[in-house]
Amino acid sequence: MTTVGEPEQLRLETTARPAARRGRVVVRVEAAGISFAEVQTLRGLHPFPPKPPCVPGYDLVGHIVEVGPGVTGWHVGDRVVSMPRTGAWQEYAEVSAASLARVPVELDAGEAVALVCNGVTAWQMLHRSARVRPGATVLVHGAGGGVGTLLTQLAVRHGVRVIGTASPAKHDAVRALGADPLDYRGDVAGEVRRLASRGVDAVFDHIGGTGLDVGWSLLAPGGTLVSYDSSVAGYPPGQWFRPHLPALRRVIGWNLAGLVGATRGRRARTYYVKPGPRFRDDLASLFTLVRDGVLRPTVARRYPLEEAGSAVRELIDGGVVGKLVLLP
Ligand SMILES: NC(=O)c1ccc[n+]([C@@H]2O[C@H](COP(=O)([O-])OP(=O)(O)OC[C@H]3O[C@@H](n4cnc5c(N)ncnc54)[C@H](OP(=O)(O)O)[C@@H]3O)[C@@H](O)[C@H]2O)c1
Structure with missing residues (x-):
């Protein structure tokens, strides 16, 4: 996102893969959520909006590919979710290890990301x-x-x-x-x-x-x-x-x-959603409900990364039942 504006102004760019700094990990993103938060971010209306140029994206699911110094309990290959609030719409996202929660390997990535913030x-x-x-x-x-x-x-x-x-x-x-x-x-x-x-x-x-x-x-x-x-x-x-x-x-x-x-x-x-121990506990309860067939996240549509702008436009236009998901 190079400027505050409309979804059509989003651009796909290639940059160097981030490295994991202290206390952080790099995640290869499987799926990232598209939500009203990004509409607000694009229009400069989100609480503490990031300054462009930046990468939008509230929440993600993926596998850890690099673990930074000082991180304990997380390993390369672990399947995780994170809610960085910005930066999820990319192939590799560097996120705080403190924000991570585990995701069952059998859970569909789109369904899993629908459960993170929403x-x-x-x-x-x-x-x-x-x-x-x-x-x-x-x-x-x-x-x-x-x-x-x-x-x-x-x-x-x-x-x-x-x-x-x-x-x-x-x-x-x-x-x-x-x-x-x-x-x-x-x-x-x-x-x-x-x-x-x-x-x-x-x-x-x-x-x-x-x-x-x-x-x-x-x-x-x-x-x-x-x-x-x-x-x-x-x-x-x-x-x-x-x-x-x-x-x-x-x-x-x-x-x-x-x-x-x-x-x-x-x-x-x-109510305002926050990461932390309760977030992890409640997310684990949601994953269990999906595994047991009691809860079925509604994934309305899955978009490739280069169509992020069209996805946000679809959300703004209304008529979406459930969650739109990006697959970087
Ligand atoms: N506080 C928090 O921590 C937190 C966390 C997550 C989300 N949120 C907020 O929660 C809201 C919903 O998020 P979401 O991801 O579910 O967005 P969403 O998928 O876009 O859903 C919003 C829904 O609101 C409906 N709507 C539009 N106008 C309405 C009206 N006048 N009265 C009642 N419903 C109306 C829309 O229905 P139609 O398409 O049928 O018009 C749409 O289904 C957003 O404002 C988001 O920012 C807050």
């Missing part, structure tokens, strides 16, 4: 932020997207009823995952009240802005709203933080009201 996000929002119990009813916005398809499957297998918003073209896919689909351009609040008259136990929201007020109003007593982006509310050029302020203000306000008992036990949380 899968852990879905798992942790469901089980750690909202702590949803079997028998609950939840509202998943964007149920046909990368995070949404996984969150819907995880909730359904946990015995949770899912109402999922999506554009009408994705309703069959969302239904096939086990959710009741709703068109997000319609009367979402009215439809949710009709389907769940006592309210929902959790709302998972990447919309932001006033969309959060709607979600909050739909919560049953004791329910949790999880805000994990403000992507639909919009990002004005050059302003990566400002769109998040209305969300933060609301979440803080609701939690303060909760302290004085004014929210009928309802809670609001923000």
Whole structure:
């Protein structure tokens, strides 16, 4: 990525293979994820965006080909995932050894990379932020997207009823995952009240802005709203933080009201995926679910590295069910 702009400005370049510095490894990348984070990166709207020229790419799966000084526990040939946040879209990526987690050798690379950022996000929002119990009813916005398809499957297998918003073209896919689909351009609040008259136990929201007020109003007593982006509310050029302020203000306000008992036990949380021991544990749980045939990451399409721009354009244009993957 040589300049902030549109996906068509991405260029494929050949450079020397990186060497592994202290505490780091070089990974031969098998698959890298394409996500909304790269749309934000390209447009200079991602939190702490890298300065061009740089290589985008949030997460990757591959084999270690070189181990730097001071690295213990990792060897050449190990199959790993990493979430470097930038730099995954290349054949050889040099990443921190502390960011690595193991990947079962039999797992498909595209399915595995779909689980890294999106899968852990879905798992942790469901089980750690909202702590949803079997028998609950939840509202998943964007149920046909990368995070949404996984969150819907995880909730359904946990015995949770899912109402999922999506554009009408994705309703069959969302239904096939086990959710009741709703068109997000319609009367979402009215439809949710009709389907769940006592309210929902959790709302998972990447919309932001006033969309959060709607979600909050739909919560049953004791329910949790999880805000994990403000992507639909919009990002004005050059302003990566400002769109998040209305969300933060609301979440803080609701939690303060909760302290004085004014929210009928309802809670609001923000979520941001981070590497670390919990990340590794939760990713391992996701890999086990895939191995056992309980979870099936939806890989919408696989692109060669030179078509990264077309892949990002497809994501921007909408209509992608699940995850787009690059195969460097
Ligand atoms: N906080 C974190 O740690 C974290 C981690 C991962 C992802 N995220 C964020 O989570 C969001 C989803 O990521 P993703 O990778 O799943 O993206 P994605 O695959 O592009 O999915 C986004 C989905 O949102 C749907 N959508 C569009 N407008 C909507 C609206 N008004 N109401 C409800 N849904 C709408 C789209 O559906 P249609 O195509 O049908 O229009 C699409 O399926 C992104 O904003 C991403 O940045 C945050």
